[in-house]
Amino acid sequence: MSHASGKPAKMLLAQSQAQFLNRQMNLPFDVAAYLDATLLATAANLGLTERGFDPEVRVADPAHGDFQANGALAFAKREKQNPRTVAQQLVDPLEVLREHFDIALAGPGFINFRLKPPALLGWLQAYDSEEHLRAGAANAHAGQTWVVDYSSPNTAKQMHVGHLRSAVIGEAICRLLAFTGAKVIRDNHLGDWGTQFGKLIYGYKRWVDDEALLTQPIEELERLYKLGHAATPDGSPELEEARRELVQLQSGDPKSLALWKKFSDVSLAAFEQIYARLGIHFDHNLGESFYNDKVERVYRELTAMGLAQVSEGALVVFHPEHPRFAKQPFLIRKADGASNYASTDLATALYRTEHFKADGIVVVTDFRQADHFEQLYLTARKWFAAKGYHVPALHHVTFGAVTAEDGKALKTRDGDVIKLKALLDEAEERAFALVTAKSPDVPEEERREIARIVGVGSVQYADLAQNRSSNYVFSWDKMLALDGNTAPYLLYAVTRVRSIFRKAGLDPARPPVEGASAPETPQELVLARKLVQFADAVKISTDHLRPHFLCLYLFELAGAYSGFYAADKVIVDDPAVRARRLLLCHRTLVTLETGLHLLGLRTLERM
């Protein structure tokens, strides 16, 4: 090797080292996870990890820092050591972090980390688009397949307000899982099989109005079911006739099946109209009927392995180790030999595991089914493990009831359940009135479009913004309010950012941010810190399958932006200041829109 070629080689080496160091200078997407890993490595060098040290890094109260590590406290307690000494031991070797963070010990042994302004700038420069945010978040569930079962209405009935939460929460969860790298399969587990079809066919054969069936199919089917139900009182010969219709259907009579298929098709077409407005599209509509021929295997395998037993003529599963389900049976086949909800749900869990190769299954229903799903999952885990099947993560995502402001069930003035279509229509009407009042100069066609996005988005957001465990009080005034943790407030923040770019004649997709200096004013710093926390918001929302964490984050981000907007003028003469403020505006826009899209909302140019 010549002298001449040696020098460039050395230079190349130095260059690559510099590049490596340069890469090291950029913080990763999830700063909390980075701190956690660094502390864990430090603890390992000190020999603390084999004694179970966990750094416990989380986002901190801004008064203390950006992130805090609480692990020294729990560890010191267990090991009967002084927590401050443990924390000090951990902090001393952390020179590598001091480039980016101010580090301080506080209280009984908290370790506080505050990002330095240049580090904030570096992070914001790296994560500059929805695509890059997605790439940063995508390793959490990379390579995994998740089946999400939500919405799941009954065919031949209109969707009503009770169906809203499952659809909205389920879709947000799908998007969060997909954003964090999972392959998501959206499965609508329709209630498309059961005893009600006997009465429906009975009514259909006598009173169907073909005209109405074309124009208002589900309304007509509901009318026919009500007629059929009223005409077949208990003990009557008419009821016997309805039962014969059901037996014919279940035994596979082609004419009955064709009728049933027709009911399913018109129902699905009507559901699709609602789903389109909510931004939902299912990959599969595998309802209960799909599992009809798959329940025999459930009976056979569970009986063979001794998990299921016959009791009072029915096939049931007990869980002797469980305080409740040792006594409370899981009834998987009725005494008359018919399948039920439990039989088809077991078959469904198996199908999702075998056919879709699910690593995780999420079912989104209201809290009343909690017992059922606890028994279902207990049974499925034992069954799959015993047979050597893959055992996916099984989650039942529950939510509380929707009530009126008096705490009672939400009803129309006539006492009927409020239909989902009527609810969305009213949301759009109310939003239209609001937009017209606030922006009378916008052309009507655009106001209509704005009203669709604001109206439906408000309904979605109001549902998502609160912890799903509690009951949800439905209030038009609160969900369409312009301030507070609402869709209009967030959408308004988006339009304000866009307006700056529009007024300045700049492309919001490629803002001129070269030469941006690090954030400096109090409002810039608050906003920049909030932007970096997006990673944490996505993580906790996904980990807990609770979208309200993301909502709260977006609300705080919009608040930080509004504070910044009021305090710091963006279009100023100083090029470095203007560039950094444009950068903050742009990252706010990207983060707000990414977050709102994750929740299933659409965003606006102006409103």
Added chain:
RNA sequence: GGAUCUGUAGCUCAAUUGGAUAGAGCACUUGGCUUCGAACCAAGGGGUCGGGGGUUCGAGUCCCUCCAGAUCCGCCA
């Protein structure tokens, strides 16, 4: 009868699941637009976290026990 969930400011809700002085919005009081959208911002008052015990460095969060509401508990889904 057994069990699960819920109970936080006048109202509607948070609190990253055991962390630092329990936070927002509405309502109320006050201040801020000839200046990038005031559908906004800034500031203020408002709490025995249903009651009572316990666990520990530390509890709205965990345990026990009452009170109130909702829900589930063998042939609906």
